[in-house]
Amino acid sequence: MSKTSTLAFEIGTEEIPAFDLHRATEQLATLVPTALDEARIPHGDVSVYTTPRRLMMVVDAVAEQTEALEEVFRGPAKKIAFDADGNPTKAAAGFARGKGVDVDALELREEGGTEYVYATRSVPSRDVAGLLPDVLGSIVTGISWPKSCRWGTTSEYFSRPVRWLVALLGDAVVPVTFAGLQAGRLTWGHRFLAPGPHEVACADDLLAVVEGARVVPSETAREAAIREGVAKAEEQTGARAELPAKTLLEVTNLCEYPTVLVGTFDEEFLQVPEEIIVDAMLMHQRYFPLYDAQGALTNRFIVVTNGNPDCAATITDGNERVVRARLSDAKFFYDEDLKRPLEDFVERLDEVVFQEALGTMRAKTDRIVALTSHLADDAAFSEQDARDAARAAYLAKADLVTNAVVEFTSVQGVMGSYYAEAAGETPAVARAIGEHYRPRFSGDEPPSTAVGQAVAMADKLDTICGLFAVGQGPTGSSDPFALRRSAIGIVAMLEGGLAVSLADAVDASLATYEEAGVAFDRASVRGEVVDFFVTRTKVMLRDEGAGADAIDAVLAAGVVEPAEIIARVRALESARKEAPETFEDLAIAFARANNLRDAAAGTAFDEALFTDPERDLAAAVKQAAAGVAEALAKADGYAAALSQLAALRGPIDAFFETTMVMDDDASVRNNRLQLLNAFAEVFADVADFSKMAKSAK
């Protein structure tokens, strides 16, 4: 191989948003090698380095020349490529054109006894330096950004304006251009610590020059530096920091040269509910709160800065002032909110839109109250629980119009529970309000009490039913109201023991919308909502590893209650796991019986016409039918029903082994079909075993 050089490319920008930068970093890891490979440029390892102000790529061992290449393509067979007179046909001409060769240049070669035309195309070796401007240009435009903009008089788009380009192959500048910029060898350093410009002599130097200009050039290195700084701060303060992944990623990509500082705020603010303080620090300021050994919030916090470490005192002081202002705002709001009982805020929910076609949060509150009361009845709540549930439902949304929640949105619910407690509501009511947004995501804890679960379910189901009623159910990847997550939350609660019927609750919810005058087709919306839940349940079951065939088999029996579907699929999967052969065999036998089944024949078989295996099967079917009915009548009888079916394996196998169903005698044949119908019918309420036979084969 010929001589190689290092390629270095830097796109210098104004500050790219933290999460967009992270995604771009991931993209570049494949975008760069792909662009080089597509241009057939031989190269070594590709390294990507990014900061908010630069995207850098360093490629080892880039060859000076691409390799010459001879490409051979097989075309149509000779008899298609040439007519009777030996002239090339349209097919041959088309093939030649497609491969970029002259039709006369096609050659004939034999392969497997047939002659085909072949096109040979030579791609000469090319100077890599000449290819690179286009390749690097394609990388600039190849990054896909969630949002991008134009600037100045340019028509090009990028996440934020591009301000410089460095492109070097060895020590030579690669003349790539973008948005009116010409690549050169000048880079800029940290905006305040070493602004530059700094000259880069050759590609191998780029990283060192940038590092020398007080820039930590990779996400991982900055994260490591931050973690190290946090560990030191923990040691120094004896406290422990929480580093939520999202905020950590954000602060990592909000600096080029991170320094970790510790700030303090007045202890008086610790009287404000912890959640508001944490929200103010994490969400608004991207500070990390510090907790003591008992897990209690302290009045200290961690700031990751991009400033000059020598100015730490000034920067800490400034950040402390911001926290003070924020927390005194929070305290002001909290104290203001406490001046009135929580219920006073309910009427003001009229000012908050729930959904344009569905009215305000005030109207939603009324529906949640009605639906909660239905659920309390259905679950046979005690009188006290029913009262608490109704009260919690009425107050659940009230905190949305409190000052604290308007300002710190992530504390919705939590603040409601503080205010409820302060207003003298029962602890059960306060807790239910605080927990009614749970579970917030898959795997999150549901509310800890049945009262809280009833309110949570009413709230979520109201949203789902309402949006389906106005045709705003989720489509594809678009689910702006997070209905899927809400449905998963409801299913988790139902499965966790909230003993209510989903189908009845859907009816109750739709009834509240009808009463409110929302116009929709009741039957079709009900169907959509029930299907939506069934689909969510299927997805959850698949996620926990249940077989699609078992899920389909269970659903074929017509169950729609998520908890029932889950219990049945799990029972079926576990029974199948215990006796795989029995179930596989039974599934095959059932599929066979099911295929032969003739519904018109009925099940009124005549025992007088039976042979022994038929008689045995008939007896087993009779016993199983009674057993299944008895088992399914009990709440947890599904596993027992399955073992009733499993008992049919022997008789049905013996039957099929010894008996020719399609007997020449019509009456015998018909009698046997009736028996098979009876056999298949036993399965009807349990599971459609033929679904499992397909995959068994």
Add this chain to the structure above:
Amino acid sequence: MDTETASATQEAPALPPTFQDVMMNLQRYWSSVGCVVLQPYDNEVGAGTNAPATTLRSLGPDTWRTCYVQGCRRPTDGRYGENPNRTQFYYQFQVLMKPSPDNIQELYLGSLRAIGIDVDAHDVRFVEDDWESPTLGAWGLGWEVWIDGMEVTQFTYFQQVGGFECDPVPVEIAYGLERLTMYIQGVDSMFDIVWSRGDDGVTFTYGDVYLENEKQYSAFNFEVADTDFLFQEFNDREAECGRTLAAGLPLPAYDSVLKCCHAFNLLDARGVISATERMAYILRVRTLAKACCASYMKHVVGMDVPADQLVFENGAEHE
């Protein structure tokens, strides 16, 4: 009003700039960069962006550079002067440059130096914050600028205004003057900001100038403003806007849009606009604002604008 001792005034170099120093230094700085220094627009606006020198002048191909102080009214933010950080009236310092200069971030940092902030000794950061105004059919990408964690400026590259692509792209820089000055002066309440300091030591604070204003306007906005009058005003101004646009006069028509916005904001503060009505009012304002932009594009910029966007001209040409 306080009278400081004469010796204090002699140590003047140690004193941070006053509120009006900040305004004047910003004006001087951006003036030196070639901006037209406008005086505040004489109509109620909710933000410096809404003044016609930004909204309308963002449109079209011509170069435009301006800066101005703008008093902004947000009736629902009134707190009767009791909250140290929130008021129904406050000042923005607005800069608009079209096309956005290549060194605009450096220019901006220069403006902070011009008002006494040593950017090298602080932690100045550009944190993603995109801007969208559904009412104006406008959006842009940019940042909020933090100094040691305090948000002091909005920085936006306008991409669209009134549904029209901005070409070239203007950059808007909007400083929250009170926030910034509180930071520079090291005070924790907006009302403690030193507004002016005479050579004889006589000082006026922000509270001296505006506390009474906050109390009275909060009471007016929340309790007193006549809602029937405001509903009527909204309707009248809407009609007037349409009539003015029919005459092909987008600049005066835009005044009516601002009047409608302010009437709406007052009605909102009075708590008489229900959620469903709110949407309808916002849509009505949007229709007017977009029609003004379309009219501006046609009559001032001289562009071909599809007739369906000139909703008030009814196909009739007014030259």
